[in-house]
Amino acid sequence: MAQPGNQRSMEKDMADAVLETMAEAMPEHRKRQPEVTMTSRLDSDLGLDSLTRAELLVTVERKFGVQLPEQLLSDADTPGDILDEVMRLKGATPAEKSEKSRAEDEETNAALDAGEENREHFSVPDFETLQETLSWHAREHPDRTYLHWIKSYDDVRSLTFGDLHKGALRVANGLFQHDIEERDTIALMLPTGHDYFYGFFGALYANAIPVPLYPPMRASEIEEHLKRQASILNNAKARVMITVPEAKKLAAVVKGMVPSLEHVLTLDEVWAKPLYRPAAGTKGDDIAFLQFTSGSTGDPKGVSLSHANLFANIDAGNQVLHVDQDDVFVSWLPLYHDMGLIGTCLSSLWYGMHLVIMSPLLFLTRPQYWLWAIDRFGGTLSPSPNFGYELCLKRISDEDMEGLDLSSWRVAFNGAEAVSPDTVVRFVERFSKWGFRPEAMAPVYGLAENCVALTFPEEPREPVIDYVDRERFQKHGEAKPAPPDDDSALRFVSCGKVIPNHDIRIVDDDGNELGERQEGNLQFTGPSATRGYYRNEEKTEALFDGQWLNTGDRGYIADQELYLSGRNKDLIVRAGRNIYPGEIEEAVGELDLVRAGCVAAFASGMGESEGERLIVVAETTEKDEKKLAEAKEKIHRIAMKALDIEVDEVLMVRPHTVPKTSSGKLRRNDCRLRYERGELERKREPVWRQVARLARGTWRQQAQRSLRSAARWLYSAWAWAAMGLVSVPVWTLVNILPGLPLRWQVVHRGGRLLGLLTGTRLKVEHAERLKELPQGSIIVSNHASYLDALVLAALIPVPVSFIAKAELMKVRGLKRFLTRLEVEPVERADAQHSVGDSKRIAESAGGRRLVFFPEGSFDAAPGLRPFQMGAFMTAAVLKQSVIPITMTGTRRKLPADRWNPRPGPVNVVVGEPIEPKGDDWKSAVQLRDRARNTILETSGEPDRLFG
CATH class of the missing domain: 3.30.300.30 (ANL, C-terminal domain)
Structure with missing residues (x-):
């Protein structure tokens, strides 16, 4: 049995072996070296293709002095799997690791009857984006529960990080199949529930910008609601809206009011097979989503919030609240509201806290459900506007609370609207008999322009109420203290101190800073502050006063604590x-x-x-x-x-x-x-x-849309008809004509005819390099669509042999056709066979020109995937040049999993030949990196190497 020290030493050596192999085969990791653990996935986490895994086994054999079985190449999913085999060969039993793995495998997050969970603590790394946060949680603990959704008292539904991740990947793929592009805006008009989270993170995984909207509350006000939402959709220039089936019935009307809106879909209509991984290219300073203001004093404005803004705000709030992973966030707030989305859901995601949500409508009809959820799940953090606490006071009877225990509730946020001193006092007095502690009541202040939070009480304490002389305040703006027994005194509730790394001040109408207890305009600054309103320069300009931002609220500061008095416009x-x-x-x-x-x-x-x-x-x-x-x-x-x-x-x-x-x-x-x-x-x-x-x-807009839609379907029908007209004679002639050159000319000219019939403009840079392709050359191209092979066939005038997946040989009617074109099949699903295929192709090349799609596969998401090593090992062994070809436009013409071609051009760039510097592994890696960098630069697509 292995001793603990020896176990840890061997795990370190195994991690070093992985990093050493990656440094040789994947030098790009030197700049952004991933963390290697014994549970890291060799493919999805570390990006090791079949040949790199083969090189890893060689490195491990050398480092540990063992001979590993070849079957391990396809069986091993993690470094831990390889280490288990090493220890078995050395006669050691990895007891400690087995116990740890068993504990991880058996971890479960189903809520107990008491609402508690056995939750292993973990260290949260620094994240740059929300999608990176979810991906990390899904990778590290996929079966851990992220949230529980209370549909009713007896219907509580859980959602794990892994299931949310998979669902978001499916939504992202569906969005790409509906023609969205990076940084497009995606409107979400969905109620509280799992679908909302799938839609929100699916948009993020597609590198789009979610725009939360609120569903219609009352049918009697549908006209006003749609006009208001149309104003938001037009400002955001939304391309897609995901909504409920009931609202989809009004899709034609909504589209007529919003020219940019192309699709109104339910989540079921967006649901597709999962992407390989989230789309790459998002940075911390990019817009994460648009949080539209409530519009209490005017039209809603789209606050642009970056990932960096959000993390700065969540981190600052957590520094004050001292949050840890034992905390449980319970919320009934709507998910289109900043306090409901950012303050509860995203902060829970960031820190890995357990989240419990319920519909606002459920709370409004049965407010006791909120308090019982806190009791049942051991809620420690829970927010509400002031009216929510008032509703509990008026609508919940003592009989409703029999047996209720609120002692776990350590922070009861009260914000999002004016805080009433009476409500605060009465709520504390009444619910203290059910365990609610006075110091839990925490009046706070925030606004969408600062993500959500701006001031919090610094330490747990009873709410502080300031009594102010009415006459001096209303006439002179001076918050002079008054005796608490003064019936005419104004009362203001303290909203606490400004959160760390941020600042606030009070200024007069001329922008001059005012002193202690002088009422005026509230301004703020800090890393959570928005850069402005989306597509609204006029309002953005009014928002800023140098480095300070105007809140539109009035108040005063006393002892560094903020007291709000009201809105300027009111x-x-x-x-x-x-x-x-x-x-x-x-x-x-x-x-x-x-x-x-x-x-x-x-x-x-x-x-x-x-x-x-x-x-x-x-x-x-x-x-x-x-x-x-x-x-x-x-x-x-x-x-x-x-x-x-x-x-x-x-x-x-x-x-x-x-x-x-x-x-x-x-x-x-x-x-x-x-x-x-x-x-x-x-x-x-x-x-x-x-x-x-x-x-x-909106009838004109709807008519124009109908005509455009009809034109697209007509084009699609014609494209398939043209495909049939061309493919039948091409298939027949290839099967009967002698000699590869003659057969290839049929395919080549058939491809060009298909492009002509479908109106596809083929623009080629350096086309002369295709006419002079040397014998034995290796051609590599990016892969974005089923059209890629047709495009290359139409452009390359000399015979080539495609390297294609072996499954195609099983398609009836294709095997003879592909064989006569000397297509080389390879096994992509089996790592061990894939290595053997590469060796076989190199040995049997015989001077043929070979065409590889080194990405191996494709999906609807933009970006260049990691390249597999087969093409480059073949080129190094044969000492043949590699010619990189970049195609753009094919993904848009026919995305993955879609069968309705649309018009559009295809652009091709033929790169300069890249010569190998040797016939070893290192030379193959250099060939791969040079070819990939060339294609990446000319494609203009994001790099999905680390996506």
Whole structure:
């Protein structure tokens, strides 16, 4: 039995052998040397092709003094598999490693009845992108649960890192098959659930930019919803939208409103076989996704957030919260909202925390589910806007909470909207009897322009409420402390201190920094700050004040802690006093007849003669006119007595009249505009009439789309017809004509005729090099489509022999055809056979010109895959030159797994011959690297070597 020290020594020697082999065969790894562990996959993690694995076995035999069986070449998946065989041959039993592997293999992440998991801790490396983060988790612990999705109390569904990774690869491939290109925007209008995560990470894996949208909440408001989403889609120039089947019924209408939108699809329609690996080329400074603002004070704006922004924000927040992998994040927040997506889901992914999610609709109808989820899964972190805590106070009875235990909840974030001192105090008081600790309540502040978080309480503590002299504050902007027993005092809740590596300040309207306890405009700066709004230079310019960014919020700083007073655009000026609507709305919302959270106060009428009027709009279900009149009178009295404010007009309106954002914030400006237009209580029209009105306005766009779609299908049908017209005589003549030169001319001219019939323009640089191909030369080309072989046949006028996968010889009617063209079959699935095939081809080349696709296979994703060594070993052994050929355009004409060709040109660049410098392994590696670099540079595609 191997001793622990000897075991560790042998593992180090094995890792050194892998790195030594890679340094010789794959010199590009010297710049970015991967981490080699005993569980690293030789192919997907380390990029070792069959010949490089063969070289590794030689190195291992030399280093350990053993002779390994040839079968190990195809059986070994990891360095640990090779080490096991080495130790067996040396008479040692790797007991310690076996125990570790067994523990890893048996790791399970199914939630226990108590909601706890046995979760092995691990060290989180530095990630550059979100997709790199998910790929790492999927590689290191694929069976570990990333999240649990609560559909109902008895229906809880888990999602592992491995399953999310595979699903995202399938969505990415499906997106490529729907013609998306790198950095295209992909709209996601999906509810909370696994499909959302597949769509979001699938877009990232395709190197596209996800754009989260919110699904329609009420059919009665479908027209307004679609107009608002069309505004976002047009700003983002979205090419594809993934949505639910119900919303897909309106696809034609949506496309008519958004010219850039080509496909409206359900996830099932995007689902395809998985990509080999995520598309490469994304950097930390690239846009990760677009987070559209809620639009509470105007039209939503697309905040451009890079991967670096996100990681800086998550890391800064974790420094304050002291997060570890025992933490459990529980959230009902919508996934299109920054706090729901970034603050919970992406931060959980980054650190490997357990995430528990539920639908916002489930929370709104049964808020107790949120608290019971915290109990069941041992939730330690959970966020909500203030109205969520208020909803729990109003809608959850004591009977609903019998047996509830909230003692695990260590941080209850309260943000995304104004924090009410009353709500904070009452929630702490009531739920303390069920284990909720006062220091868990954490009022915070953040905004999409800084990813999500900007200020947190520095240490666990009870919420801090500041009492301020009303007169001095409203008239002079001075937050002078007042006694807590002063009934007229204004109260503000501390949102904590700025997160590490960031800074905030308060400035006046001229941009001058204000001192302690002076109210003004809040600005911030730091590594989480956005670079601006997507395709909106005007708003971006207004956002920045030098290195500082304007939040649009007002507040003051005291003892380095931030106290928010309101939004600039919501400010009401009456008799020289600054009045914020939130205080009025909260007081009115406490009346019995008024729907809490559904009150809007705003100023209207800016003319000099009439002056500014204060309007209060309150929703109610009451219809009795007498009771409504009494409620209006109460509102007038409350405003005057408690707030010393005279309200000019009170309107009692039916439910769902006050407009709100997707995250539940009041759209006061929209409410004011509707009031001034006399459209506050518009008559609700049937859904069909709203949709018909939208369709009438987009019929031209829909007609043009239909014509373009018909043209594409007609072209596809003609392309296949042309293929049939050409292939039948070509197949017949190749099977009956004598001599390879004559048969090749048939194939060559047939390929050119097919290009002519399909309108495919073939542009070739250095075509003269193809006419002068020397005997015995090795031709290598990138591989992006089934069309590649046809293109090369159409361009190369002299006979060549293609190296093709052996499966083609099993296709009925093809074996004789391919044999008469001297196609050489190779086994790609079996590493041991692949090495033997390379030797066989080199021995039987006989001066033929051989054509290799060294990538071996292709998928719909752009980028150049790693090159296998067969072509270059053959060239080195035969001492023949390698001619690199680069093709672009074939992937777009016919992507992988698609059978509807589309028009477009094909460009080909024929490179200069590359001569081998010897006949050994090192020379073959040099040939491969020079050829690959040439093709990479001329193709303009990303490098998928490390993708």
